[in-house]
Structures are given as structure tokens and as C-alpha cells.
Amino acid sequence: MRRLPNWSWAGLVLVTILLFNLALTPGFFDLSLRDSRLYGSLVDVLNRAVPVGLLAIGMTLVIATGGVDLSVGAVMAVAGAVAAGLISRPAGTPFAGGSPSPALAAPVALLAALGCGLFNGVLIAVLEFQPIVATLLLMVAGRGIAQLLANGQIVTFTDPGFALLARGASFGLPNPIWIFVAAFAVFGLCLRWTALGLFVEATGSNPVAARYVGIDARAVRLTVYALSGLCAGLAGLLTAADIQAADANNAGLYLELDAILAVSVGGTALTGGRFSLFGSLIGALLMQTLTTTILTRGISPETTLVLKAMIVVAVCLLQAPKFRESVGNRFRRVPA
Amino acid sequence: MTRATLRERLPILITASILALLTLAAGLQFEGFFTLRVLTNLIADNAFLGVVAIGLTFVILTGGIDLSVGSAVGCSSIMAASLVKNAHLHPLLALAIPLLFGIVLGAFHGVLIARYELPPFLVTLAGLFLCRGIALQISQESLQIDSPFFRGLTAWSLTLPAGASLTLPALVLLLVAALAIVAARQSSYGRAVYAIGGNAVSARLMGLPVSRTLVLTYMLSGFCAALGGAVFTLYTSSGNAISGTGLELDAIAAVVIGGTLLSGGYGSPFGTLIGIAILGVVQTAITFQGTLSSWWARILVGALLLAFLLVQKTIESLARRARTA
Numbered sequence: 001m002r003r004l005p006n007w008s009w010a011g012l013v014l015v016t017i018l019l020f021n022l023a024l025t026p027g028f029f030d031l032s033l034r035d036s037r038l039y040g041s042l043v044d045v046l047n048r049a050v051p052v053g054l055l056a057i058g059m060t061l062v063i064a065t066g067g068v069d070l071s072v073g074a075v076m077a078v079a080g081a082v083a084a085g086l087i088s089r090p091a092g093t094p095f096a097g098g099s100p101s102p103a104l105a106a107p108v109a110l111l112a113a114l115g116c117g118l119f120n121g122v123l124i125a126v127l128e129f130q131p132i133v134a135t136l137l138l139m140v141a142g143r144g145i146a147q148l149l150a151n152g153q154i155v156t157f158t159d160p161g162f163a164l165l166a167r168g169a170s171f172g173l174p175n176p177i178w179i180f181v182a183a184f185a186v187f188g189l190c191l192r193w194t195a196l197g198l199f200v201e202a203t204g205s206n207p208v209a210a211r212y213v214g215i216d217a218r219a220v221r222l223t224v225y226a227l228s229g230l231c232a233g234l235a236g237l238l239t240a241a242d243i244q245a246a247d248a249n250n251a252g253l254y255l256e257l258d259a260i261l262a263v264s265v266g267g268t269a270l271t272g273g274r275f276s277l278f279g280s281l282i283g284a285l286l287m288q289t290l291t292t293t294i295l296t297r298g299i300s301p302e303t304t305l306v307l308k309a310m311i312v313v314a315v316c317l318l319q320a321p322k323f324r325e326s327v328g329n330r331f332r333r334v335p336a
Numbered sequence: 337m338t339r340a341t342l343r344e345r346l347p348i349l350i351t352a353s354i355l356a357l358l359t360l361a362a363g364l365q366f367e368g369f370f371t372l373r374v375l376t377n378l379i380a381d382n383a384f385l386g387v388v389a390i391g392l393t394f395v396i397l398t399g400g401i402d403l404s405v406g407s408a409v410g411c412s413s414i415m416a417a418s419l420v421k422n423a424h425l426h427p428l429l430a431l432a433i434p435l436l437f438g439i440v441l442g443a444f445h446g447v448l449i450a451r452y453e454l455p456p457f458l459v460t461l462a463g464l465f466l467c468r469g470i471a472l473q474i475s476q477e478s479l480q481i482d483s484p485f486f487r488g489l490t491a492w493s494l495t496l497p498a499g500a501s502l503t504l505p506a507l508v509l510l511l512v513a514a515l516a517i518v519a520a521r522q523s524s525y526g527r528a529v530y531a532i533g534g535n536a537v538s539a540r541l542m543g544l545p546v547s548r549t550l551v552l553t554y555m556l557s558g559f560c561a562a563l564g565g566a567v568f569t570l571y572t573s574s575g576n577a578i579s580g581t582g583l584e585l586d587a588i589a590a591v592v593i594g595g596t597l598l599s600g601g602y603g604s605p606f607g608t609l610i611g612i613a614i615l616g617v618v619q620t621a622i623t624f625q626g627t628l629s630s631w632w633a634r635i636l637v638g639a640l641l642l643a644f645l646l647v648q649k650t651i652e653s654l655a656r657r658a659r660t661a
Contacts, residue, residue, distance in 0.1 A: 068457070129645060132401070132457075133598050137645075140585055141638025147631035248631075257403075257461055270455045302476070305469030309462040313448065316459075322452045 006267025007279030009318045013311060014286045017293055025296055037169040041292060043177075049288035050176040051076070051235040051252070055259035056266070056280040057187050058117075058228030063263050065221055066204045066272025067124060067131030069228045072259060074142025075116045076236030076252030081149040083109040083237055084246035088157035093150060102159045110233045116142065117229015118222070125221035135225075139256070146248035156245040166241035176238050183234065187227075188277055197275075200224060204272025261308065262287055265315045286311070346651055347595035348607050351644070355614050362621040369624060372500040382616040383505035384409065384568040386609065389587040389594075390516045391560020393608045394553045396591050397520075399533045399600025400449065400456035402554065404463030405561040405587055408438055409580030411471040412565025417479035417575020420486065427486040431566045435559060441467065442558025446551030464584070471577035478576040481569070490573050505567045512560065516605035529553060533600030589637055590615055593644050614640065 005011075021028040021041075031040040055072045062069045083105040085095035116138055123134035168175045191197030202210040203220045210217055232252070240246045264270055265286060266279030287308065294304050317323045363369040379386075388405045395402045412434035419430035441463060448459045493501035502510075520526040528549040531539040540546045564583075569575055588598075594611030596603025618636050622628050 127646075127649060129649070130598050133592060133641075133645060136585060136588060136592075137638050137641050140589060140641065141635050144631040144634030144638065147629075148635065152629055152631060257464065260458075260461065264458055270458060300473070302469050302472035305465040305472070307469075309464075309466035309469065312458065312462045312465075316454050316462075317448070317452060320452050320454055326452075 005279070006274070006276055006319070007265075007282045008267075009315050010265045010267065010279065010282045010286050013315065014282060014289060017286070017289050021293055021296075025293065028293075028296065033172070036172060037174075038172045041296060043173065045285065045288050045292045046177050047174045048292070049284050050180045051239055052255060052258045052262055052287060053180050053281060053284040054183060054231045054235040054238075055228075055255060056262040056284045057183060057277060058224075058231030059256075059259045059263045060266075060268055060275050060277055060280045061187075061191075061200055061224040062131070062228045063260070063268050063270060064200045064204045064272055064275035065224050066207075067221070067225070068135065068260065068270070069120065069225060069232075070132065070135040070256050071116065071120060071138035071142055072228060072232035072235075073252035073254065073256040074139050074146065075113050075229055075232035076239060076255065077143055077146035077246070077248050078116060078149065079109040079113045079233040079236030080240035080246035080251045081146040081155065081248055082112045083162070083240050084155040084157050085149055087159050087162060088155060090151065090153065090155050092153075093155070095149075100159075102162050105159075105162060106165070106237055109237055110230060113229045113233020113236065114226055115229070117226040117232070120229065121222035121225035124225060125218040143248060146246075146251075150246055150248045152248075154245050154247045158244060162241050163244055164241075166238045176242075179234070179238065183231070184277065184281065191277065196220075196223070201274055205274065258287055259284075261312050265312060267319065347648055348604070348610070350647055350651075351593060351595050351607060351610050351614070354640075354644070355610055355617065358614060358617050358621070362617060362624065366621070366624040369620075372496060372498045374620065376496065376500045376502055376506060378613070378616045378620055379506040379509060380503045380571070381619075382612050383509040384564040384571060385583065385586055385590065385615070386509045386612045387512050387567055388561050388564035388583060389590040389608050389612055390512055390605050391557040391564075392584075392587045393516070393591050393594075393596055393603065393605045394520070394529055395456070395557045396588075396596050396598055397529050397533045397600055397603055398550060398553050399536070400550070400553070401460065401588070401598070402445070402463075402557045402561075403457065403460040403584050404441065404445070404467055405557065405564070406580040406583035406585075407464045407467035407471065408441060408558060408561035409565040409568055409583055410577050411467040411474075412438060412562040413569045413572075413579050414471045414474045414479065414575040414577040416566060416569045417481050418474050420481050420483055421479050427481070427483050427489065431569065434565060435562045438558040438560075438562025438565075439555050440558070441562075442555035443551060445558065446554035449554065450547040450550040468577070475575075475577060478574050480574045486573070490570055503571075505571050508563070508567050512563070513605065513609050517609075520605050525549065525552065530601055533602070535601075586615065586637075589641050593640060595644075595648075597648070 028041045031038050031042065059069055059072065085093050086105040086108055087100055087102045089095050089098055089100050120135050120138060123129045124131050164175065166176055170178055199215050199220045202215050203217045207217050236252060239251055262283030263280045266276060266283030268275040268279060290307060291304050295301060388409060392402055392405055415434040415437065416430045419425045419433060420427050445459050445463055448454045449456050489504060493503045494507065495501045528544045531542065531544055532546055532549060536546060568579055590611035591608050592598060593614055594607035596607055615637060619633055622633050
């Protein structure tokens with residue numbers, strides 16, 4: 001019997017929700033073309049899943065090394081605050097005084113996010129802090145820094161070029177989807193065509209063995225946390241561009257948790273080792289499809305949280321070897 | 337004190353001296369900081385965080401984590417308020433039912449973690465969403481409690497000299513802290529918790545009831561979180577579903593600053609109490625200062641956390657060097 005991929009349970013739940021919608025939600029699969037752009041619930045699901053999807057890419061790598069990155073939500077807020085500050089130069093912030101520089105906004109914000117990721121990486125790889133603690137630091141302080149950068153305000157800005165990043169469309173689909181596809185392709189190719197993916201898995205599944213075969217676990221850890229910061233920065237940029245504002249308090253709030261859920265539902269074990277970027281993508285889509293389904297069916301959005309919790313527990317139980325043993329499941333064990 | 341115990345106590349001594357230094361600095365800077373009233377206010381203002389963090393300390397001592405505590409506070413607070421306001425229950429009963437909910441929630445976490453070996457991080461993350469969802473289902477608006485008995489409870493306080501007084505939330509914190517310190521040091525449950533955190537496999541081989549202790553620990557944490565919610569309800573005289581957002585992080589920060597290792601097996605509820613005091617003093621000093629914006633508190637807490645972790649690392653590596661030398 002061929003081994004089922006780790007994300008099969010998440011995929012099954014996703015298909016179930018889609019079938020449920022096909023049968024019971026009229027118009028869920030409708031697509032319409034207006035101004036050479038596709039509209040419809042499905043496009044909406046894809047578009048809204050982008051921030052969590054981007055975070056999940058970085059998070060997959062981090063989790064594959066046996067770590068976790070709690071700071072991504074706060075890093076999103078930092079990136080948003082930097083971009084908004086550079087574009088609108090509000091008084092009272094560290095950006096006040098200069099001329100508006102929208103061209104600089106995206107690169108500098110991404111650099112700031114990369115810096116945050118490197119900070120995490122140094123704490124974890126060099127100083128050997130536990131990942132939960134190290135990234136907790138930035139999770140706590142990051143929002144404070146974002147508020148400092150925005151002087152406690154919600155910095156709004158208008159820049160048509162920057163807004164195009166999140167609101168425009170190319171080839172019939174919203175730009176964020178293309179940005180995600182590009183990021184996913186770059187990461188996917190880098191991980192599978194170079195040895196990076198192998199190094200990441202080796203570091204996560206057995207650090208000692210990885211050292212004996214000459215893998216520099218420090219460099220691997222540093223890289224994955226830096227990349228996770230970068231992904232979070234990109235997600236923060238898109239969020240800020242979408243609402244044309246940087247909200248230090250609420251940008252990316254709880255998104256780190258969604259990303260972790262997406263990754264673990266997608267079949268990457270929190271203990272590290274084998275990972276599946278595609279699984280994380282399925283996980284992110286599952287979360288967003290669930291949310292959109294609930295919204296379109298007019299159920300109160302708070303139910304999403306309860307359902308999310310139940311689905312996570314269910315999928316994790318189905319993946320847990322102990323649970324399978326105890327129910328005498330005849331499925332092959334998914335390797336941890 | 338022998339050398340070994342001195343080294344063992346070094347983290348807590350360092351935490352305590354950081355607290356002393358901070359308090360001293362704040363006291364020299366601001367007039368009226370060194371009054372009993374500031375102290376009792378500090379205890380009352382941080383009571384709910386303290387109760388939550390003390391419950392969490394036991395979970396962290398076993399090497400686990402409980403991310404659901406913040407939203408359990410919100411859930412318990414809105415539940416209590418809604419039971420008084422909409423179900424017209426007696427306030428005492430309304431405050432007690434959420435405690436039961438907290439215990440059930442903790443048992444649910446504990447069984448999934450101990451019986452099916454799911455990662456605590458993920459299970460309690462699901463708990464976080466579950467509690468927040470339930471809380472928002474109950475009511476999205478803040479509910480004011482206006483029963484005469486409840487007003488009596490919030491107004492009641494133990495009068496101390498010099499115009500200071502201990503309110504009910506402050507007394508609850510002191511009681512919980514005292515019980516926790518005794519339980520951690522003197523009870524067989526406490527010893528099992530430390531043993532599991534040190535090495536779960538050896539604890540099992542020693543014949544300690546590992547699964548039972550783990551389930552009990554998550555139940556304790558759930559109970560403390562719900563109690564924190566009840567204290568919060570008393571403190572604000574209202575219930576709010578989104579209260580306690582991000583509280584889990586403050587609680588974890590307090591535990592870590594208090595010298596408990598997140599890898600488990602080392603630390604104490606007493607340390608957590610000091611950790612809470614440090615967070616409280618920072619907050620109070622910022623309030624006293626007046627011009628510093630509130631986000632500085634977050635940055636400072638982050639910086640303190642970093643400083644403390646660096647100190648812990650240094651001690652660890654020094655100890656390792658001493659052992660190998």
C-alpha cells in the first residue's frame with residue numbers, strides 16, 4: 001500500500017467543506033468576469049488566505065527544524081508600520097520630516113522584517129535559546145516597537161502604486177495570489193532543487209546525526225528564522241497595502257496561531273523533521289475556506305473560532321500514533 | 337548554604353535583586369512610591385495576572401505550556417457576568433460555574449496531552465480558540481454587573497494602616513500564591529510535577545503517576561485561569577469576552593522572569609510571584625512617570641525578558657564549565 005501523504009486528512013476535510021458548499025451554499029462556486037478580473041467566493045478564499053499562506057511557508061521551515069516562530073504577527077505589524085511611516089511621514093514618528101518615499105517603503109519594510117527574523121535566528125542558533133522563548137520576546141516587544149514606529153496611531157496613507165500590490169489584479173486574479181504563487185514557487189524550488197530542504201529536515205529530525213554528517217545546524221536555523229521574518233514582512237506589507245493603513249495593535253494579531261495551525265494540520269509534525277510546504281498550503285486554504293463558508297452562510301463569525309479548534313483537535317488526533325493505536329486504525333502510521 | 341544550593345538558588349536571587357533594584361530606582365525617582373498603598377494597589381492591579389501565572393507555573397514546570405489561559409480569563413469573565421445579568425443567578429454561584437468550566441477545559445487539555453501525547457502547544461492553542469469563540473458567542477458586548485451583593489463584594493476590603501487596604505482580588509492572589517508555594521514544595525503532587533519536568537521517562541520508571549499528574553496540572557491551570565477571570569470580573573465589575581487577550585504572553589513572561597525554565601523541572605511559584613511583581617513595578621513606574629507611552633511597557637518587558645534569559649544562559653554555561661573542570 002502506498003503511503004498516504006501527511007496532509008491527506010486536511011485535504012479530506014477541505015474537500016468535505018467544499019462539497020458541503022457545492023450542495024448547500026448557492027453561488028459558492030460562481031465565478032464572474034468583470035473588468036477582466038475574476039470575482040467569486042473561491043477567488044475571495046484564495047485572496048484572503050494569502051497572508052496566512054505566506055506566514056505558513058516560513059513557519060513550515062521553522063517548524064521542520066523543530067522550532068516555532070511566535071513573532072510573525074508582530075513582525076507583520078512592524079513591517080506595516082515601517083512601510084506606512086515611509087510613505088506618509090506622519091509627525092511624531094521616527095519617520096517625520098523626510099520626503100515621502102513610497103519607492104523605499106517595500107524594500108525597507110522587508111529589510112526590517114528580515115532584521116527581526118535574524119534577531120530571532122541569532123538568539124536561537126547562536127545563543128541557543130528555546131525557540132518559544134526567543135520568539136516570544138519579539139512577539140511581546142515587537143508590537144511595542146511597531147507602536148513606537150507609528151507613535152501609537154493608526155498610520156493611514158494613500159499611494160496608488162503601493163495599494164496596487166494588494167488591490168490590483170493581473171491576468172484576471174488579485175495580485176496577492178500571484179505574489180503568493182511566486183513566493184511558493186521560489187521556496188519550493190529552492191528547497192527541492194538545492195540541499196536546503198534536506199538540511200532543514202535533517203536538523204529537525206536528528207540534530208546530532210545532522211552534525212555528524214557535517215550539516216551546520218546553526219546556519220540552517222539562522223536561515224529559516226530569517227526567511228520566516230521575510231515571509232512575515234511580505235504578509236505585513238500586503239495587509240497594510242490592502243487597508244492602506246498600518247495598525248500596530250491589530251495587524252497580524254493571532255495570525256501566528258493560524259499559521260502554526262495551518263502547518264500542523266498540513267501534516268508537518270511540531271517536533272520537526274519531515275515537512276510539506278504543499279500540506280501547509282492545504283492547511284491555510286482549509287482555515288480560510290472554513291472562515292469564508294461560515295461568513296457566506298450567515299453563521300456568526302465567532303463560530304469560526306470554535307470550529308477551528310474542533311477541526312485542529314480532530315485532525316491532530318487522527319494524525320497521532322497513540323490515538324490510531326487505541327482505535328485500532330488500520331491506516332499506516334504517518335511517520336513523525 | 338552549600339555551594340550547590342547557592343548555585344541552584346542563583347536565578348531566583350538574581351530575579352529578586354532585579355526586583356529590589358527596580359523598586360529602589362522607582363522609589364528614588366518618584367515621590368510616594370514607597371507607601372503601603374502603592375504596594376497594595378500593585379497587588380490588586382496584578383491579581384488576575386498573578387493567579388493565572390501561578391497556575392501556568394505548574395504546567396511549565398512539567399515541561400508543557402498552556403496558551404489558553406488568556407482566553408479562558410475572557411471566557412470565565414463573560415460567563416460570570418452573563419450568568420448574573422441574563423440568568424439572574426446568585427453572584428457567588430455565577431462566579432463558581434466558570435471555575436468548573438475551567439477545570440473541565442483543563443481536563444480536556446490534559447487528557448489529549450497525557451493520553452494521546454499530542455503536543456501541549458497545539459492542544460492549548462485549540463483551547464485558546466475554543467474559549468475565545470465560546471466567550472464571543474455568549475456576548476460580544478461588555479456586560480456590567482449591577483447586583484447589590486456583587487457591589488458589596490467589590491467594595492469589601494481588609495483595612496490596613498496608612499490608608500491602605502487589601503481588596504478581595506488581592507486576597508485571592510495572596511491565598512493562591514501561598515497554597516501554590518506549599519503545594520510545590522511539600523506535597524507529593526508537587527514532587528511529581530518537578531520529576532516529570534526533569535525527566536518524564538525516569539518519572540514513569542520511578543512509578544510516579546505521570547498521566548494523572550499531567551491531567552491534574554492542566555486542570556489546575558484551567559482552574560487558575562478561570563479564577564483569574566473571576567478576579568478580573570470582581571476587579572472591573574463587568575464581564576468582557578475579549579478581556580485577557582494576549583494575557584498568556586504576559587503570564588509566560590512573568591513565569592520566565594521568575595526564573596522557571598520553559599524546559600521544565602526547575603523553578604517555583606514563588607519565583608513567579610516575584611516575576612509578577614517585576615512586571616507590576618515596571619507598569620506602576622510608567623504610570624508614575626506619566627509621559628512615557630504605554631507601549632514602552634511592552635518594549636521594557638521584552639528587554640527584561642531578554643536580559644533575564646541571558647543571565648540564565650550565562651549561569652547555565654558557567655555551571656556546565658564548573659562541572660567539566
